Amino acid sequence: MIYINARFLTQDVTGVQRFAEQICMELVGLRDDVVLLAPKDIKRSSLPSGLNIQTIGKKSGHYWEQIELPRYLKSIGSPLLVNLCSTAPVFYKNQIVTHHDVTYKRYKKSFSLKFRMLYSMLVPMMLRSSKALITVSEFSKSEILKCFRYDPKKIHIVYNAVGDEFSHDFERSDKSEKYLLAVSSPNFHKNFHGMLEAYNLLRRNHNSDIKLKVIGKSSASFATQDFSTNAKDENITFLGRVDDSELISLYQNATAFVFPSFYEGFGIPPLEAQACGCPVISSNKASMPEVLNDSVIYFDPYNIPEMSDAMLKITSDSALRNMLVNAGLENVKKYSWKNSAEKVNSIIETATASRA
Missing domain, CATH: 3.40.50.2000 (Glycogen Phosphorylase B;)
Known part of the structure; x- marks a missing residue:
C-alpha cells in the first residue's frame, strides 16, 4: 500500500x-x-x-x-x-x-x-x-x-x-459590468497593496470606470491592512472566500485578471483565469514567466505606474484582450x-x- x-x-x-x-x-x-x-x-x-x-x-x-x-x-x-x-x-x-x-x-x-x-x-x-x-x-x-x-x-x-470545471464554454451573465479580478491575500509578497495603488492611479489619471473585485480570505483581513481606506471605495469589492462555481463565474465575466505577486512557487490563479477565457496581466517575477510564457501582458510588480499602464492597456484594447484569451487557452493546454x-x-x- x-x-x-x-x-x-x-x-x-x-x-x-x-x-x-x-x-x-x-x-x-x-x-x-x-x-x-x-x-x-x-x-x-x-x-x-x-x-x-x-x-x-x-x-x-x-x-x-x-x-x-x-x-x-x-x-x-x-x-x-x-x-x-x-x-x-x-x-x-x-x-x-x-x-x-x-x-x-x-x-x-x-x-x-x-x-x-x-x-x-x-x-x-x-x-x-x-x-x-x-x-x-x-x-x-x-x-x-x-x-x-x-x-x-x-x-x-x-x-x-487546472481542473476541467474551469472552462471558457459559457455565456456571459452580465455584459454591462466591467471589472478587473484578483485572487489575493493580505500577505506582503502577494503585493495586494501595490495592485491597489496601481488601480487607484488608473482611475485617477484616466478617469476609468472599471471596477475591481478581490477574492481571498475575508474582507476583514483586507480591511485591517494599511490600505483599509480602500475598503470603503464603492468601486472595489472584497468578496472573501468563494466556492469554485462562483469563482469560475467571476473569472468568466471579468474584463481581465490581475496577478501582482512578488513571489510565487507556481501560481495557479492565472491558469484558472486563462482556462475560463479571461485575459491576464501578470507580474514578471519569480515563476510567472516560466508558467505563463508569452500568454500574458507582464509588468514589474515593484513599478506602480507600469502596473497601472498594463491595467489601462488590457481594459481599453478589445483586440489585445481577444489575443490574450486565445494565447491563454493555448498556454493552459501545457498543464x-x-x-x-x-x-x-x-x-x-x-x-x-x-x-x-
Missing part, C-alpha cells in the same frame, strides 16, 4: 491543498493501493468518491503529523509515505516530500516569527529524511537549492494544473493534473523499487 499524508484535508484550500487533492484524485485512477491518512477533524465533507480515507490518531496539526502519523506507520511496517504539502514527519525515513516554495525565507514580512522559526527547523530535517523531493517549478527548485543542501538529482518538478499525477506515480515506483 502507498500512504498519503492527508493532513491537508483539515486545512482551508489554497494552492498547496489544491495540488495535494488533485494529485490524490488522479493517483487513485492510476493505482488501487492508495490510502489517505488524515486526522479526525476533516473540513471538507463533499470529497470525491474513490478516495480511500482512513482517520487515525486523536490530535491534529503538527502534533498529529510529527507524532501520531509516523507512530501509526511504524506500527504497520513503515510503508512508503507520500507528502504532497510543504511539511512532513521529520524523523520518518521512508517518504517522499513536497516543498512548494521558500517564500517564508524570501519575504519574511508575510509570515509570523513563530511560523518562520518552525519552518526553518522542520524543513531541513524533513529534507534529510526524504528519498525524493517534489516541487512545482524550475524556479522553486533553484530557490530550494539556494536555501538548503539537497541533491539536485533527487528533486522532481511536478507542475500544477494537466493527470500528467502531473503520472510523474508522481513514477517517483513512487522508483522509491518503492529502491527499497525492494
Whole structure:
C-alpha cells in the first residue's frame, strides 16, 4: 500500500491543498493501493468518491503529523509515505516530500516569527529524511537549492494544473459590468497593496470606470491592512472566500485578471483565469514567466505606474484582450493534473523499487 499524508484535508484550500487533492484524485485512477491518512477533524465533507480515507490518531496539526502519523506507520511496517504539502514527519525515513516554495525565507514580512522559526527547523530535517523531493517549478527548485543542501538529482518538478470545471464554454451573465479580478491575500509578497495603488492611479489619471473585485480570505483581513481606506471605495469589492462555481463565474465575466505577486512557487490563479477565457496581466517575477510564457501582458510588480499602464492597456484594447484569451487557452493546454499525477506515480515506483 502507498500512504498519503492527508493532513491537508483539515486545512482551508489554497494552492498547496489544491495540488495535494488533485494529485490524490488522479493517483487513485492510476493505482488501487492508495490510502489517505488524515486526522479526525476533516473540513471538507463533499470529497470525491474513490478516495480511500482512513482517520487515525486523536490530535491534529503538527502534533498529529510529527507524532501520531509516523507512530501509526511504524506500527504497520513503515510503508512508503507520500507528502504532497510543504511539511512532513521529520524523523520518518521512508517518504517522499513536497516543498512548494521558500517564500517564508524570501519575504519574511508575510509570515509570523513563530511560523518562520518552525519552518526553518522542520524543513531541513524533513529534507534529510526524504528519498525524493517534489516541487512545482524550475524556479522553486533553484530557490530550494539556494536555501538548503539537497541533491539536485533527487528533486522532481511536478507542475500544477487546472481542473476541467474551469472552462471558457459559457455565456456571459452580465455584459454591462466591467471589472478587473484578483485572487489575493493580505500577505506582503502577494503585493495586494501595490495592485491597489496601481488601480487607484488608473482611475485617477484616466478617469476609468472599471471596477475591481478581490477574492481571498475575508474582507476583514483586507480591511485591517494599511490600505483599509480602500475598503470603503464603492468601486472595489472584497468578496472573501468563494466556492469554485462562483469563482469560475467571476473569472468568466471579468474584463481581465490581475496577478501582482512578488513571489510565487507556481501560481495557479492565472491558469484558472486563462482556462475560463479571461485575459491576464501578470507580474514578471519569480515563476510567472516560466508558467505563463508569452500568454500574458507582464509588468514589474515593484513599478506602480507600469502596473497601472498594463491595467489601462488590457481594459481599453478589445483586440489585445481577444489575443490574450486565445494565447491563454493555448498556454493552459501545457498543464494537466493527470500528467502531473503520472510523474508522481513514477517517483513512487522508483522509491518503492529502491527499497525492494
